[in-house]
Amino acid sequence: MKSGMLCGEAVFEAIQAGVEKGGDIAVARVTEGEDFFEKELTSYTDKFDNSWLKEELYNSRNFGPAMHKFGQWFGGAFNFIDQNVFKVPFTLHDLVPDFSALKTVDAATFKPNYPKPDGKLTFDRLSSVFVSNTVHEENQPAHLKLTNPDIPVNVNLPKWDEPAQRYCPAGVYEIMENDDGSKRFQINAANCVHCKTCDIKDPSQNITWVTPEGGGGPNYPNM
Ligand code: SF4
Known part of the structure; x- marks a missing residue:
């Protein structure tokens, strides 16, 4: 901002x-x-x-790389010292792109089982999109572009369980089932809150976020 x-x-x-x-x-x-x-x-x-x-x-430049290199506990300790005790005189570099660090379905052993949103402290994604006042002009060209429309179902789904279903904070991407049992990738572009996570995180680097026409997007009231 x-x-x-x-x-x-x-x-x-x-x-x-x-x-x-x-x-x-x-x-x-x-x-x-x-x-x-x-x-x-x-x-x-x-x-x-x-x-x-x-x-x-500049002062927080080492945060992400430290967590990735040293893990949650040592990385956390490093960051505490760097930010609160003394500034380290060097910069850690994180050379592994985020999208290439995603584990495949077979390699992922941790299956999160988060409690359902209670509507008081925690909320489901679509009610959070609602309070963001996200609006896009009708009939504008899609601002989320797939280089290859087959990749989500043919590659991402079997290999990574199509992570776009989960990392998108606005529920834009869904895997739907057709009448004949086959799968299709649905993009609810009107819900997009412009975080650009999909552009960065898609493991096949198949999604490109472009600026929507008409200045649409989230419009948080009182900000
Ligand atoms: S930019 Fe963010 S909100 Fe929009 S589709 Fe991508 S991940 Fe979802």
Whole structure:
């Protein structure tokens, strides 16, 4: 959110500078040349470098890699020391892409058995999507694109039990059964809350999230 705010400020200032310099943006582009906005928008980098956001992200850069390399307990201890006792002077790197670390169905021994949502402290996915006020324009092109539409059922389902059914926080992806008993992959794109997990996590790297038309998406009230 903060990076989006900084970006908005940089764009606003660039437009304002264009208005001041030439009366309007078109005139500024003519008088300053085609690289006008490129030149003006470098202020975004400066704004980011000078914000608390950069410091906060830098200080937590080792969190994920430490958990992956050292495990829950040692990684947790490392992170506690790094963030609360003294800053370690080096950066851990996590070179394994998230999508390639997923265990296959055969290798997964842990079968989680989470309690059902109680409607007080815990809620089911679709009621959480409802409070996000997610809206997409009707009839727009799908913003979740499959490179190969056969992969979810033919590859992901037998190998990983199609994890999109579970990692998507909005229940967008479902495996449905046809009348003849065959399976099909259903995408309820209108529910998407734009977290982009599917783009990153799909083990076959078959899903691409693109920006939806019309500025649709979640719209959390009072934020
Ligand atoms: S972007 Fe997030 S909410 Fe949207 S389909 Fe992908 S995983 Fe689901």
